[in-house]
Amino acid sequence: MDKINEMKLRFVSKSSNESFARVTIAAFASQMDPTLGEISDIKTAVSEAVTNAIIHGYEDKMGYVEVLATIFSDRLVVEVSDRGRGIEDIEKARQPLYTSKPELERSGMGFTVMETFMDDVRVVSGINQGTKVIMIKYIGSLTDNIGGSK
Amino acid sequence: MKNTNKRYGTILHFIGQEVMVLQITNKRVSDILVVSLEGELDHHTSGEVRKYIDHLLDDPTIKNLIIDIKKLNFMDSSGLGVLIGRYKIIKKRGGKLGVSNISAQIDRIFVVSGLYKIIKPYEGLQQALKDIGGY
Numbered sequence: 001m002d003k004i005n006e007m008k009l010r011f012v013s014k015s016s017n018e019s020f021a022r023v024t025i026a027a028f029a030s031q032m033d034p035t036l037g038e039i040s041d042i043k044t045a046v047s048e049a050v051t052n053a054i055i056h057g058y059e060d061k062m063g064y065v066e067v068l069a070t071i072f073s074d075r076l077v078v079e080v081s082d083r084g085r086g087i088e089d090i091e092k093a094r095q096p097l098y099t100s101k102p103e104l105e106r107s108g109m110g111f112t113v114m115e116t117f118m119d120d121v122r123v124v125s126g127i128n129q130g131t132k133v134i135m136i137k138y139i140g141s142l143t144d145n146i147g148g149s150k
Numbered sequence: 151m152k153n154t155n156k157r158y159g160t161i162l163h164f165i166g167q168e169v170m171v172l173q174i175t176n177k178r179v180s181d182i183l184v185v186s187l188e189g190e191l192d193h194h195t196s197g198e199v200r201k202y203i204d205h206l207l208d209d210p211t212i213k214n215l216i217i218d219i220k221k222l223n224f225m226d227s228s229g230l231g232v233l234i235g236r237y238k239i240i241k242k243r244g245g246k247l248g249v250s251n252i253s254a255q256i257d258r259i260f261v262v263s264g265l266y267k268i269i270k271p272y273e274g275l276q277q278a279l280k281d282i283g284g285y
Contacts, residue, residue, distance in 0.1 A: 015194035019224075040255040047226040051193040096263070105200070107230035109263045116262045 005031070005071040013058040013065050013082070015051075022046040025069050029076050032139045041117035042076065042137055048110040049080035049133045056100065057084025057131055075119075075138045083130040090123050171195070174202050181213040181245075182283045184275065188221035193228040200232055204239070213245040216278045220251035229256075230263050237268050246270065248278040 007028050011017045022043040029042050046067070053065045061084075068079040087093045093100075094115075099108035114121045120136040172195040173188040185203055189195070206212070215236060219225070237247045250272040252260065260266055272278035279285045 015192075018192050018194050019190055022224075037254070043224065044226050044255065044259070047192055047224075051226065051228060055193065105196075105231040105235040107227045107234060107263060109227040109230055109259075112262055113227050113259055116258065 002073045003070060004073060007069050009067040009069075010064055013054040013061075013063050013084075015054055017065070018047055018050050018054070021050045021065070021067055025067060025078060028069050029071070029137075029139070032071055032076060034139045038137065038139055042078070045114045045117045045121075045135055045137075046078060046080065048114050049078075049135065052110050052133070053080055053082035053084065053131065055104070055106070056087070057082030059085065074140070075136055078135045078137075079132055080135075081130060081132040086127040086129055087123070087125040087131055088127060090125055094123065172198060174199060176202075176206060178212075179279055179285060180283055181211060182216060182279065183207070183212045183214070184216045184218060184279070186218040186221070190224040191219075191222055191229040191232065192224065192226050196228045196232050200235065203232075203236055207236075207239055210243075213240075213243050214247070214282050215240050215245065216248045216250060216272075216275065216282060218250045218275045218278075219253070219256065220275070222253070222256070225256045225259065227259065227263070230259065230265060233265065233269060241268075246282050248272050248282050250275045250278040 009021060009024055011021065025046045026039050026043045030039065050065060050067065057063070063082060063084055066081045070077045092098055094111040096112045097108040099106040111121065114133070114135060118135040118137050122134040123131065125131040171189055172191060175186045177184045183206055187199065191199060217233070233247070233249070240247045247268070248270045251274060252271050270281070272281065
């Protein structure tokens with residue numbers, strides 16, 4: 001494997017850690033020489049995944065959220081995991097505008113935003129075991145994504 | 151890996167520029183409430199923004215709302231929830247919701263979410279005031 005660098009971040013599921021997580025991952029990814037657009041994309045996607053872990057994974061309980069970021073020669077892979085309640089129906093959760101918490105004024109666009117800003121998004125989840133969101137972003141390659149962030 | 155690349159410095163500067171907290175200011179122009187957001191709008195700060203705007207909207211003489219995001223350097227889908235919620239309140243009053251100074255990153259979120267179906271984008275606050283209130 002062409003793994004170049006790796007880091008792991010672990011923090012409690014407090015909403016004040018959302019900005020901490022996205023800024024940390026963006027700072028780590030900056031060594032890949034990304035464009036400002038690519039950095040914005042990563043920050044936004046990480047923010048969505050971490051917010052999901054805090055709101056939906058742990059709800060009102062406290063737990064740990066882990067973010068693993070790996071730099072390969074051509075891409076950044078970010079894994080956001082929680083050990084919370086898990087997602088019953090992943091297909092449904094990923095649909096635009098679907099939210100399990102409309103009373104919180106959630107837009108239901110979290111996964112759609114992750115899919116828009118990253119090149120690949122995979123979700124693994126088990127009821128009462130937790131959820132892992134794996135996101136891949138190709139940096140500085142010929143792989144252009146929709147929206148033209150280059 | 152080109153750590154000595156000049157863009158690296160630019161990016162670290164860009165990250166360092168982040169305003170960790172959110173600042174909100176408002177002004178009244180006739181029946182329009184103008185709310186300006188500065189900093190970052192995410193799940194953590196969205197509750198504060200919602201409370202702040204809704205408290206002002208208790209005044210029934212406010213018909214229209216303009217949210218200026220010129221100095222908002224980050225927003226994710228939590229911000230969409232705030233905008234959609236305020237749109238519902240303003241729509242009940244027969245008013246309009248406008249958003250001015252939308253950055254490229256936020257524009258992409260608005261596009262994928264279909265938000266432009268319910269809010270009007272404006273290049274600047276003056277254009278928003280002119281179009282919504284005729285000032």
